[in-house]
Amino acid sequence: xxxxxxxxxxxxxxxxxxxxxxxxxxxxxxxxxxxxxxxxxxxxxxxxxxxxxxxxxxxxxxxxxxxxxxxxxxxxxxxxxxxxxxxxxxxxxxxxxxxxxxxxxxxxxxxxxxxxxxxxxxxxxxxxxxxxxxxxxxxxxxxxxxxxxxxxxxxxxxxxxxxxxxxxxxxxxxxxxxxxxxxxxxxxxxxxxxxxxxxxxxxxxxxxxxxxxxxxxxxxxxxxxxxxxxxxxxxxxxxxxxxxxxxxxxxxxxxxxxxxxxxxxxxxxxxxxxxxxxxxxxxxxxxxxxxxxxxxxxxxxxxxxxxxxxxxxxxxxxxxxxxxxxxxxxxxxxxxxxxxxxxxxxxxxxxxxxxxxxxxxxxxxxxxxxxxxxxxxxxxxxxxxxxxxxxxxxxxxxxxxxxxxxxxxxxxxxxxxxxxxxxxxxxxxxxxxxxxxxxxxxxxxxxxxxxxxxxxxxxxxxxxxxxxx
Amino acid sequence: xxxxxxxxxxxxxxxxxxxxxxxxxxxxxxxxxxxxxxxxxxxxxxxxxxxxxxxxxxxxxxxxxxxxxxxxxxxxxxxxxxxxxxxxxxxxxxxxxxxxxxxxxxxxxxxxxxxxxxxxxxxxxxxxxxxxxxxxxxxxxxxxxxxxxxxxxxxxxxxxxxxxxxxxxxxxxxxxxxxxxxxxxxxxxxxxxxxxxxxxxxxxxxxxxxxxxxxxxxxxxxxxxxxxxxxxxxxxxxxxxxxxxxxxxxxxxxxxxxxxxxxxxxxxxxxxxxxxxxxxxxxxxxxxxxxxxxxxxxxxxxxxxxxxxxxxxxxxxxxxxxxxxxxxxxxxxxxxxxxxxxxxxxxxxxxxxxxxxxxxxxxxxxxxxxxxxxxxxxxxxxxxxxxxxxxxxxxxxxxxxxxxxxxxxxxxxxxxxxxxxxxxxxxxxxxxxxxxxxxxxxxxxxxxxxxxxxxxxxxxxxxxxxxxx
Numbered sequence: 001x002x003x004x005x006x007x008x009x010x011x012x013x014x015x016x017x018x019x020x021x022x023x024x025x026x027x028x029x030x031x032x033x034x035x036x037x038x039x040x041x042x043x044x045x046x047x048x049x050x051x052x053x054x055x056x057x058x059x060x061x062x063x064x065x066x067x068x069x070x071x072x073x074x075x076x077x078x079x080x081x082x083x084x085x086x087x088x089x090x091x092x093x094x095x096x097x098x099x100x101x102x103x104x105x106x107x108x109x110x111x112x113x114x115x116x117x118x119x120x121x122x123x124x125x126x127x128x129x130x131x132x133x134x135x136x137x138x139x140x141x142x143x144x145x146x147x148x149x150x151x152x153x154x155x156x157x158x159x160x161x162x163x164x165x166x167x168x169x170x171x172x173x174x175x176x177x178x179x180x181x182x183x184x185x186x187x188x189x190x191x192x193x194x195x196x197x198x199x200x201x202x203x204x205x206x207x208x209x210x211x212x213x214x215x216x217x218x219x220x221x222x223x224x225x226x227x228x229x230x231x232x233x234x235x236x237x238x239x240x241x242x243x244x245x246x247x248x249x250x251x252x253x254x255x256x257x258x259x260x261x262x263x264x265x266x267x268x269x270x271x272x273x274x275x276x277x278x279x280x281x282x283x284x285x286x287x288x289x290x291x292x293x294x295x296x297x298x299x300x301x302x303x304x305x306x307x308x309x310x311x312x313x314x315x316x317x318x319x320x321x322x323x324x325x326x327x328x329x330x331x332x333x334x335x336x337x338x339x340x341x342x343x344x345x346x347x348x349x350x351x352x353x354x355x356x357x358x359x360x361x362x363x364x365x366x367x368x369x370x371x372x373x374x375x376x377x378x379x380x381x382x383x384x385x386x387x388x389x390x391x392x393x394x395x396x397x398x399x400x401x402x403x404x405x406x407x408x409x410x411x412x413x414x415x416x417x418x419x420x421x422x423x424x425x426x427x428x429x430x431x432x433x434x435x436x437x438x439x440x441x442x443x444x445x446x447x448x449x450x451x452x453x454x455x456x457x458x459x460x461x462x463x464x465x466x467x468x469x
Numbered sequence: 470x471x472x473x474x475x476x477x478x479x480x481x482x483x484x485x486x487x488x489x490x491x492x493x494x495x496x497x498x499x500x501x502x503x504x505x506x507x508x509x510x511x512x513x514x515x516x517x518x519x520x521x522x523x524x525x526x527x528x529x530x531x532x533x534x535x536x537x538x539x540x541x542x543x544x545x546x547x548x549x550x551x552x553x554x555x556x557x558x559x560x561x562x563x564x565x566x567x568x569x570x571x572x573x574x575x576x577x578x579x580x581x582x583x584x585x586x587x588x589x590x591x592x593x594x595x596x597x598x599x600x601x602x603x604x605x606x607x608x609x610x611x612x613x614x615x616x617x618x619x620x621x622x623x624x625x626x627x628x629x630x631x632x633x634x635x636x637x638x639x640x641x642x643x644x645x646x647x648x649x650x651x652x653x654x655x656x657x658x659x660x661x662x663x664x665x666x667x668x669x670x671x672x673x674x675x676x677x678x679x680x681x682x683x684x685x686x687x688x689x690x691x692x693x694x695x696x697x698x699x700x701x702x703x704x705x706x707x708x709x710x711x712x713x714x715x716x717x718x719x720x721x722x723x724x725x726x727x728x729x730x731x732x733x734x735x736x737x738x739x740x741x742x743x744x745x746x747x748x749x750x751x752x753x754x755x756x757x758x759x760x761x762x763x764x765x766x767x768x769x770x771x772x773x774x775x776x777x778x779x780x781x782x783x784x785x786x787x788x789x790x791x792x793x794x795x796x797x798x799x800x801x802x803x804x805x806x807x808x809x810x811x812x813x814x815x816x817x818x819x820x821x822x823x824x825x826x827x828x829x830x831x832x833x834x835x836x837x838x839x840x841x842x843x844x845x846x847x848x849x850x851x852x853x854x855x856x857x858x859x860x861x862x863x864x865x866x867x868x869x870x871x872x873x874x875x876x877x878x879x880x881x882x883x884x885x886x887x888x889x890x891x892x893x894x895x896x897x898x899x900x901x902x903x904x905x906x907x908x909x910x911x912x913x914x915x916x917x918x919x920x921x922x923x924x925x926x927x928x929x930x931x932x933x934x935x936x937x938x
Contacts, residue, residue, distance in 0.1 A: 112823065112825060113720070114716050114720075114823075114824065114825035115823040115824050115825045115854075116719065116720065116824075117823070137720070138720075156665055157664075157665040157669070158665075159663060159665075163663065167640070168663050170669065170672065171636070171640055180912065180916070184912035184915075185910075185912060186909070186910070186912045186913040186916055187909060187910060187913055188909075188913065189890070190885070190888055190889055190890045190908060191823045191888040191889075192821040192822055192823060192854055192855075192884075192888070192889045192890040192893065193821070193823070193824065193853045193854055193855075194628060194632065194637050194821055194853050194855060194890075194893050194894065195626075195821060195890035195892065195893060196625055196626040196627075196628075196676055196890075196892045196893060196894050196895060196896040196897070197890045197891050197892050197896075197897055197901065197904075197905060197908055198676070198897055198905055198909070198917055198935050198936065199673060199676065199677055199681075199917045199920060199921075199935070200626070200639065200672045200673060200675065200676055201913065201916060201917070203639065203669045203672030203673070204668060204669060204672070204673055204920075206669065207665055207667070207668065207669055208668055212668075223722070224719075224720050224721060224722035225722075226722055227722065247583050250585065250693075251582070251583075251585065251606070251607075251693050252693055253692070253693035253694075253695055253696065253758075253759070255724070289722075290722070290763075291763075291766060291770075293762065293763075293766060294759075294760075294762075294763045294766065297760060297762060297763065301760075352661040352662070352663055352664060353661055354581065354583075354584040354586070354660045354661060354662070355583060355584050355585075355662065356581060356583035356584045384662045384663050385584075385661055385662055386661075386662075386663060415661075416659070419659055419660040419661070420659055420660075420661045421658070421659045421661040421663075421664035421665075421666045422666050423664065423665045423666050424661065424663050424664060424665060425663065425665050426665060427665040427666075428665070428666055428667055432666065435666075436666060436667055439659060439666055440655070440656060440657075440667075441654075441655070441656060443649065443653035443654060443655045444655040444656055444657065444670065446653075447649070447655055447668075447670060447924065448667055448668045448670070450923040450924065451668060451673075451920060451923060451924075452668075453923065454919040454920060454922065454923035455916065455919065455920075466667050466668070467667065
């Protein structure tokens with residue numbers, strides 16, 4: 001069984017045959033030059049790049065099915081590729097094979113304004129879809145920071161700054177069309193907003209990182225653009241005070257749209273990178289959506305709660321340009337981290353714990369950083385108990401690399417010990433596979449393995465990610 | 470393969486051995502008398518009852534695992550049982566075997582108020598959990614009408630009247646503990662509010678109707694009890710007008726907590742059963758949650774939208790007792806239907822379509838009823854495009870039974886033709902299995918089958934439901 005299932009690097013003959021078959025069918029849309037192949041390996045963070053042998057650019061679901069059938073016939077691994085903005089080695093091709101680049105599948109296929117949904121191809125990015133639908137008065141809220149492709153966002157179960165109000169990709173996909181490892185095309189659900197008709201294959205594919213099939217169409221939930229949006233920032237004396245104010249805000253039922261923590265190191269990075277003059281203390285960035293009066297009321301109630309925990313002054317930014325500047329700074333967290341120590345490699349990672357443990361987890365992590373002499377600004381989607389570190393590593397210093405590696409390991413162990421998860425939104429990829437056994441247990445991981453085996457018996461669909469079969 | 474997988478009625482010897490083993494271990498908690506066995510068959514609606522051979526009452530996850538191992542050793546089918554309020558034959562035992570009654574597993578194991586979650590055993594009902602946590606200022610919103618067990622609600626992916634605001638069970642379960650068909654215990658997720666760590670086994674089990682494993686612990690999302698709740702009713706000149714007003718309400722971002730349609734026949738049933746004097750025309754029942762001022766604003770905006778579509782007068786019910794009386798009437802839809810024609814059998818069913826098609830679907834269904842000389846009050850979770858019929862059937866009249874059967878078939882066909890689903894929230898059970906192939910396609914249904922086979926290779930876990938393997 002193991003012998004059949006373990007992925008293998010395809011032999012030269014099989015690869016030549018596949019190349020030949022793909023070129024015969026797709027012509028110039030098949031590329032094998034090294035530059036392009038390297039662009040399709042993992043390129044962010046410190047995970048070593050592992051390039052595919054071939055890159056192909058399909059334009060339709062049927063073309064994806066053809067590619068998959070060609071690859072399956074020769075047992076060649078496939079790796080779906082969107083914008084390449086994942087962090088854990090998701091797009092690497094450890095066994096070589098074919099990178100299926102979805103960037104030509106970038107059409108919005110339908111917008112159903114009355115149903116608050118739209119149907120997109122997987123290469124459409126979140127900014128593109130929002131631009132496309134702007135005239136309808138609707139928007140798609142999920143915002144992981146990068147202008148990621150929606151196929152990639154589905155595959156990694158992305159979320160981001162406003163998940164606290166709008167949920168994650170798992171909550172905002174109505175149905176999917178996907179090509180299975182055998183080339184068959186499935187439709188996971190009707191366009192009804194809810195259903196109780198059988199196993200939830202939509203949610204099985206969301207977060208499956210391309211290991212069970214290739215997503216080729218996505219029906220997304222949309223929302224009315226709020227009548228009013230207001231944003232503000234509020235400094236706090238400690239991370240704990242900021243977290244406690246967040247818990248109280250959410251318990252009070254204030255429907256906050258975003259509530260983001262930046263620790264003192266991150267605020268410093270914002271100041272350097274975005275030329276701001278924020279006080280260098282833990283800070284909450286908040287945003288409220290609603291009617292004019294409800295937004296005002298939400299902000300006032302938040303201000304009062306913040307004050308109870310020593311937070312303030314709460315500074316409003318009602319003008320769109322001020323709001324944009326603040327949130328741009330927040331979105332540039334990754335780049336601003338680099339500004340603290342130019343020349344470093346940025347290692348972006350995330351964990352997520354029950355919100356009651358968030359302050360403990362962040363503070364213990366800060367202490368660990370200090371003790372280990374490492375720098376890592378922290379930003380947190382604090383309403384969800386999720387936080388990110390952008391760890392700065394001098395890749396010329398072997399000792400520092402090792403300290404970083406051990407620190408990251410302790411971070412995950414700390415999260416798991418606090419009933420958390422090894423990743424809130426970045427995904428497993430290659431780098432976090434080793435933590436799944438501890439996060440779940442053998443029987444649970446065996447269920448994941450048996451699902452992978454049932455759907456992909458040849459282990460050709462993004463092999464070497466999530467679970468080893 | 471098919472031979473191994475098709476469920477079979479256990480032979481007498483195997484059944485005797487299992488009875489012996491269960492009695493040796495669980496004593497008086499093993500029951501085989503006919504009355505109790507019949508209570509554990511499907512008892513609502515017109516699906517014929519198929520009783521199990523044995524009923525057993527476990528008290529812990531470990532006891533469930535023991536029962537499952539005993540049954541698996543003898544290849545005896547198992548059917549998990551909660552409150553028996555499902556409609557599609559979910560609790561029937563077509564191949565006999567053991568009904569595992571979860572009613573002794575009725576403890577709330579933990580409440581984490583700061584994290585807005587609680588951990589319950591599956592026999593706890595939705596009213597029990599809300600009673601238990603009332604002092605915390607939190608509540609669990611999902612309300613399918615019946616005081617169903619939470620295990621059953623997970624298993625059927627239940628939703629109900631306030632899903633439009635709070636989502637369905639798929640959105641409100643953080644993690645599950647379950648016993649697999651081989652007796653192993655799995656934990657589908659940590660207690661973190663979100664995770665991107667591997668396949669979403671939580672969502673795979675939600676809605677799986679006991680066919681993949683037995684749920685033994687549930688971590689539920691909780692919400693702060695709204696500061697203010699207001700409710701009201703609003704008559705409309707037509708179903709279409711009521712649906713259009715609903716679409717506009719939702720598009721406008723009014724965070725309506727419930728928005729329920731009752732057609733003219735249902736309103737008449739309310740009047741008869743609950744001694745009300747409502748005008749007998751299509752009606753929306755609405756409820757708003759929020760702060761005092763936001764609830765008032767929501768209601769005013771709704772009233773204005775309703776008026777645009779000819780709806781009104783909108784009558785408020787701010788006093789809790791008035792609100793309770795109205796919603797009690799709505800909740801008694803099932804019983805009120807009976808009042809229209811005492812002595813009939815009530816056949817409860819549901820479909821769900823994209824909201825833009827809801828008025829068409831309801832109106833075509835009303836016309837079909839008139840043409841077929843059948844009576845079926847209609848209530849709809851109109852914000853989700855989901856509606857219910859309580860079809861009244863004289864079970865003494867063979868012709869009427871046949872007309873009912875054909876009518877129900879056309880109802881599902883109509884929903885599917887409008888990009889809908891054969892069931893929005895009741896589930897597949899035995900009765901809607903025949904529609905899955907049309908709703909999905911062969912490849913999609915094959916994925917469901919292969920998941921079932923991978924997790925339950927002996928087909929002993931609630932066999933004969935959802936998919937035939």
